[in-house]
């Protein structure tokens with residue numbers, strides 16, 4: 001018996017997806033399966049899964065020579081997602097499946113030994129690429145149907161088993177679909193800002209950070225409310241736009257962190273890795289395909305590093321590249337994997353290693369104290385726009401100062417963000433944090449009076465040129481929050497103060 005089967009699928013290479021053609025050829029010769037075309041270990045093991053799945057689906061695996069090729073050969077192909085198209089290509093070559101529905105169809109899915117289909121990662125970016133390449137239909141594991149349906153303009157069918165797919169190909173059954181618009185998950189319960197008493201300066205810094213997507217450092221003794229404030233930030237950030245939603249969902253799909261039934265992420269992610277997290281967890285990587293790390297899972301949202309001075313200086317320094325470029329480059333044996341990583345960095349640190357509740361109880365030497373926060377100094381700190389040193393509130397403040405609620409702050413943040421988005425719309429910047437320094441100094445230069453405080457700080461060597469740009473960005477946000485057209489001298493002075501505060505760094 002001889003025959004040829006051809007099925008289309010899609011493969012991921014970090015954040016890029018490519019159409020892959022899978023060919024199975026059956027010819028006379030000794031029984032055995034050969035796979036060619038730059039495939040990884042998981043795919044090689046796939047031939048055993050495919051053989052078992054076919055046999056256990058009451059179909060027949062050909063008892064002759066089977067050659068499987070994945071094209072284009074030059075692209076690396078990874079993971080178990082090619083099991084289903086591989087099995088179908090073999091069945092077509094063995095004349096056990098019809099080809100009538102293959103035109104314009106892509107298939108994805110991992111096979112269990114008993115023929116059931118298991119969900120795969122990255123369905124959203126994979127199918128967006130398939131649609132853009134002109135495919136009209138996708139067959140995916142049932143557990144991936146809700147996510148696959150996020151791709152508009154593509155007919156999606158979900159199957160539970162390999163035999164479901166074979167029977168669908170001959171027109172015997174209809175595959176499962178999801179009706180209606182995709183539903184966002186119920187909003188996560190975020191604690192309210194009203195719970196935070198006192199700390200007016202830190203609350204205001206957090207509001208400015210939210211409104212302009214600026215990076216923020218909070219220092220202060222343990223228990224002062226740094227973590228409390230940071231964990232409330234998602235409650236005052238505006239929801240993601242439609243395109244941002246899809247982009248963020250695609251990253252979490254590859255990371256394997258999407259909920260099955262509500263796959264669309266519409267709220268800015270809040271990612272808080274532990275201070276013991278290593279380079280791979282933070283930036284991405286791992287064996288096989290490079291997985292997105294915390295910096296990418298926080299894309300268009302918040303990366304919160306609590307007790308950040310406990311992180312190694314090397315780990316902290318590795319954040320500079322993604323902070324600068326809005327994407328992360330992960331070096332691999334076979335090249336560089338690139339993922340989006342435009343996040344808002346919120347840092348919290350104790351002022352010293354012994355971390356007492358009251359500064360007077362500190363037992364550290366002055367050298368220890370300097371060294372501790374010194375880990376944060378230099379080029380990384382130059383990228384932090386806002387710094388606050390938090391002090392224990394007076395007892396009377398705890399009794400009387402009820403904080404504003406998240407809803408009130410969120411309304412001001414939303415108004416400031418939309419003012420900024422409108423102003424920068426012709427340049428496609430979404431937030432003040434994204435505006436390049438050259439634009440701040442030339443096309444969008446504030447009045448000479450407003451610029452004076454920055455020029456003075458520069459002249460006295462209190463800030464670097466990069467620091468001056470950062471102060472201007474924050475000044476724009478402060479102006480947006482009070483509904484002004486452009487920053488005035490007072491806004492610039494406030495912005496400079498936020499750079500200096502907590503500033504024994």
Ligand SMILES: [Zn+2]
Nearest residue numbers: 352354362364
């Ligand atoms: Zn101490």
